[in-house]
Amino acid sequence: MIVNKITKDYYIGSAATNRFYARFSNHLIYFRGSKIVKLAVKKYGLKNFAFIILDLYSNIVTKENNKELLDLEDRYLKIFLPNYNILTEAGSSFGYKHTEVDRQKMKDVFNDARREMIGSLNRDKKLSLETIEKMRAKSLNRPPMSEETKKKCITNTRPVVLYNLNGTVYGEYSTILDAANSINCCEKTIISALKTAKGLVKRQ
Numbered sequence: 101m102i103v104n105k106i107t108k109d110y111y112i113g114s115a116a117t118n119r120f121y122a123r124f125s126n127h128l129i130y131f132r133g134s135k136i137v138k139l140a141v142k143k144y145g146l147k148n149f150a151f152i153i154l155d156l157y158s159n160i161v162t163k164e165n166n167k168e169l170l171d172l173e174d175r176y177l178k179i180f181l182p183n184y185n186i187l188t189e190a191g192s193s194f195g196y197k198h199t200e201v202d203r204q205k206m207k208d209v210f211n212d213a214r215r216e217m218i219g220s221l222n223r224d225k226k227l228s229l230e231t232i233e234k235m236r237a238k239s240l241n242r243p244p245m246s247e248e249t250k251k252k253c254i255t256n257t258r259p260v261v262l263y264n265l266n267g268t269v270y271g272e273y274s275t276i277l278d279a280a281n282s283i284n285c286c287e288k289t290i291i292s293a294l295k296t297a298k299g300l301v302k303r304q
Contacts, residue, residue: 101152101176102127102137102184106144111137111184112154114173116161124151136184260290 102111111134115123127133128141128149141149154176157169260279262270273279280287285301293301
């Protein structure tokens with residue numbers, strides 16, 4: 101747990117075996133972890149944060165038992181409901197992902213009050229002239245979009261008509277994403293189907 105001693109806000113995560121120091125330094129020193137923690141540390145200063153170990157998983161963490169570690173993390177997420185966590189990002193480098201049911205539960209507890217708290221971290225923040233100049237220079241030096249990227253953008257935003265297997269129209273949509281959402285599938289599923297001769301989405 102990473103605790104802001106001033107606001108009493110906090111973040112909860114888990115670490116594989118012998119990775120405590122890496123977690124500490126990534127979140128609080130090098131800012132390679134939570135973006136919310138990063139903004140908070142920059143605002144309040146490192147001295148106003150505490151790094152606390154809530155529990156120790158006794159086994160060496162492997163691909164086979166990593167879910168047990170994540171289940172332990174989930175237990176503390178549900179007990180404390182940390183407002184520095186972007187809960188849908190819970191997971192680890194071993195590739196375990198929460199189920200859709202778990203993700204929905206996490207979204208449900210991520211309420212408007214927390215969104216307001218997160219939004220306030222950077223609200224009314226004034227950038228220095230040096231920072232503004234760097235941003236401007238980076239924007240001016242940005243390379244133009246390649247033809248390949250343009251084609252991808254056009255492909256993914258084009259209108260789509262979905263048909264039932266009997267040939268009747270299921271629906272007309274302005275983008276592939278809208279079409280995917282309507283039949284509860286991934287955008288990439290429809291893109292892949294469009295590249296085939298029959299253009300079929302399995303079981304649809």
